[in-house]
Amino acid sequence: QVQLGESGGGLVQAGGSLRLSCAASGRTFSNYAMGWFRQAPGKEREFVAAITWSGGRTYSDRVKGRFTISRDNAKNTVYLQMNSLKPEDTAVYYCAVAAALIDPTRLNGYNYWGQGTQVTVSS
Helix, strand or coil: CCEEEEECCEEEECCCCEEEEEEEECCCCCCCEEEEEEECCCCCCEEEEEECCCCCEEECCCCCCCEEEEEEHHHCEEEEEECCCCHHHCEEEEEEEECCCCCCCCHHHCCEECCCEEEEEEC
């Protein structure tokens, strides 16, 4: 059974940093793309960042230059380093895994999802 578990969320002041982790289990994901999405209250889930099995990265314009996605295939883990956080980054952050990804920004391209971790940025 495939499971994704996010961690690292919390409360931080604007301008601060957080590092999210997502550990995958149930199979080896070294050939899968991995991504991060977020959902703020009352809003749709939106793409944040994705990384292919070979290390190619895609970012939302809203986080480009502030967030960095990385992965450790040996640990089946994907990370999201978030710097210069803003109150508008407040959301539940979800990790996801895709077996074959054509458009990394689309939710329906992903096969498995985590339960999410809350990130709150105070002003």
